[in-house]
Amino acid sequence: MDTDIKNALKAIVGEKNFTDALIDRVAYAKDASEHSHRPDAAVWPVTTEQVSAIMKLATEAHFPVVPRGAGTSLAGLAVPEKQGVILDLGRMDKILDINIEDRLVVVQPGVVYADLDRALSSYGFFFPPDPASGSVCTLGGNVATNAGGIKGAKYGTTKDYVLALEVVLPDGRILHTGSKCMKSVSGYDLTRLFVGSEGTLGIVTEIIFKISPKPPLNSTAMATFESLEDAGRAISEIMYSGIIPSALEVVDQQSLVVINENTDLGLPEVEAMLVAETDGYTKEETEFQMEKITAIFEKNHATTVKRAESAEGAAALWAARKSAYGVMARINNNLIVEDLAVPMSKVPDMLRAIADLAEAHQLRIPTVGHAGDGNLHPVVCFDGTDPDQVRRVEAASEELFEKVIELGGTLTGEHGIGLAKIPYMKMEHDEVSMDIMRSVKHLFDPNNILNPGKMGLEA
Ligand SMILES: Cc1cc2nc3c(=O)[nH]c(=O)nc-3n(C[C@H](O)[C@H](O)[C@H](O)COP(=O)(O)OP(=O)(O)OC[C@H]3O[C@@H](n4cnc5c(N)ncnc54)[C@H](O)[C@@H]3O)c2cc1C
Numbered sequence: 363m364d365t366d367i368k369n370a371l372k373a374i375v376g377e378k379n380f381t382d383a384l385i386d387r388v389a390y391a392k393d394a395s396e397h398s399h400r401p402d403a404a405v406w407p408v409t410t411e412q413v414s415a416i417m418k419l420a421t422e423a424h425f426p427v428v429p430r431g432a433g434t435s436l437a438g439l440a441v442p443e444k445q446g447v448i449l450d451l452g453r454m455d456k457i458l459d460i461n462i463e464d465r466l467v468v469v470q471p472g473v474v475y476a477d478l479d480r481a482l483s484s485y486g487f488f489f490p491p492d493p494a495s496g497s498v499c500t501l502g503g504n505v506a507t508n509a510g511g512i513k514g515a516k517y518g519t520t521k522d523y524v525l526a527l528e529v530v531l532p533d534g535r536i537l538h539t540g541s542k543c544m545k546s547v548s549g550y551d552l553t554r555l556f557v558g559s560e561g562t563l564g565i566v567t568e569i570i571f572k573i574s575p576k577p578p579l580n581s582t583a584m585a586t587f588e589s590l591e592d593a594g595r596a597i598s599e600i601m602y603s604g605i606i607p608s609a610l611e612v613v614d615q616q617s618l619v620v621i622n623e624n625t626d627l628g629l630p631e632v633e634a635m636l637v638a639e640t641d642g643y644t645k646e647e648t649e650f651q652m653e654k655i656t657a658i659f660e661k662n663h664a665t666t667v668k669r670a671e672s673a674e675g676a677a678a679l680w681a682a683r684k685s686a687y688g689v690m691a692r693i694n695n696n697l698i699v700e701d702l703a704v705p706m707s708k709v710p711d712m713l714r715a716i717a718d719l720a721e722a723h724q725l726r727i728p729t730v731g732h733a734g735d736g737n738l739h740p741v742v743c744f745d746g747t748d749p750d751q752v753r754r755v756e757a758a759s760e761e762l763f764e765k766v767i768e769l770g771g772t773l774t775g776e777h778g779i780g781l782a783k784i785p786y787m788k789m790e791h792d793e794v795s796m797d798i799m800r801s802v803k804h805l806f807d808p809n810n811i812l813n814p815g816k817m818g819l820e821a
Pocket residue numbers: 393394428429430431432433434435436439440451471492493494495498499500501502503504505506507508509510511512560561562564565566567687776777813
């Protein structure tokens with residue numbers, strides 16, 4: 363990147379909000395995935411007008427810009443594949459309005475998820491998407507990835523809460539979508555187009571979210587199953603019973619083995635463990651729901667069913683599910699956290715297929731996931747310095763996604779396509795669908811300067 367462009371960027375954001383230092387470029391080369399590519403520079407804008415001026419400059423001088431929140435993407439979404447400038451929105455981090463009467467908040471994109479949730483808790487409200495990375499990831503990143511979490515089955519994902527957006531387009535124009543109303547069918551739904559668009563269509567500079575009152579009580583139970591099929595039947599029965607759990611999570615046998623090898627939790631190494639949570643406004647309500655769920659566990663031959671009597675008891679039942687990723691990250695050189703989703707009734711078939719693939723390719727692929735919405739996270743563990751293991755990982759991944767599509771599933775439930783899923787895009791999307799997606803990208807970004815090289819749109 364030539365000096366004139368760097369000077370022009372400094373003139374827009376100020377010297378202190380620009381860097382081309384090697385240490386920063388190395389840090390911005392990565393997100394939480396296995397992908398890596400160094401940018402030429404990074405900027406920290408603090409106003410929408412600065413973002414707009416940067417994009418006008420990028421259009422004139424034709425350099426790539428990659429918007430970035432906290433860089434926790436697990437699929438290479440925030441990696442500057444074609445170099446250029448990282449536009450870090452972390453300093454646009456104000457909660458601008460909390461409006462309880464209208465049930466909405468107005469925020470800048472750099473606000474950390476947990477900071478909004480904390481601010482809302484004093485009003486008895488919450489922001490439900492609840493990604494596991496919530497203590498660090500940003501709301502702009504959540505919108506750009508349509509983030510979800512363990513409450514998805516009952517409360518949905520980020521897309522269910524975005525009412526309106528302010529977006530800077532690649533040519534620098536500022537677009538306002540949506541409204542503060544709970545309902546609107548006024549024109550095309552441009553808001554939804556940006557949700558999950560991975561920073562490829564525009565830069566989100568302000569967001570209006572719907573918020574939810576937070577049920578104050580919850581109840582937690584855990585069940586173990588000797589067979590995946592029994593666990594699968596229990597999941598399906600719960601989800602059509604009329605009770606919608608606020609969480610229904612699954613931990614597979616490979617995960618239980620890995621956790622046991624590396625902690626003193628002493629978990630039963632059964633084919634599947636399910637953890638369920640219900641929430642509500644009275645003890646009777648949460649208990650009534652949980653009784654129905656535990657009855658379904660028992661009817662489907664659960665070998666153990668435990669109900670928490672206290673908050674500490676609930677934390678103990680959640681320990682296996684919540685410790686899984688940390689344990690795996692600690693003991694493996696490299697991890698790929700996959701993120702497929704299948705129709706709920708196919709969860710056991712998918713778990714069985716993952717176990718078979720792990721055996722066939724001699725890999726460890728422990729899997730946890732959101733059983734209540736069919737979103738599974740097989741964690742492919744390997745040593746990236748061993749070419750043979752890398753080859754086996756590639757072969758297993760290809761077969762994994764073939765199976766996902768065969769079961770009527772989708773490549774990603776919440777982490778996005780980014781760089782990681784590009785090789786599989788055409789398994790799920792036919793040529794018409796790819797063509798329309800390319801046309802949408804071209805309409806918004808004819809010069810291909812905004813987060814280029816993502817989602818397989820250039821192939
Ligand atoms: C330990 C761990 C647990 C995780 N758990 C979950 C989970 O439970 N659920 C889940 O959904 N995800 C999860 N993730 C993935 C990740 O946290 C989410 O995708 C999150 O939404 C990314 O937010 P971020 O601020 O880190 O965005 P980044 O990683 O910085 O960026 C992600 C994408 O958003 C774009 N982007 C960022 N800000 C903007 C903006 N203002 N305007 C336009 N585009 C923008 C970037 O260009 C990029 O394409 C997890 C990640 C980790 C490391």
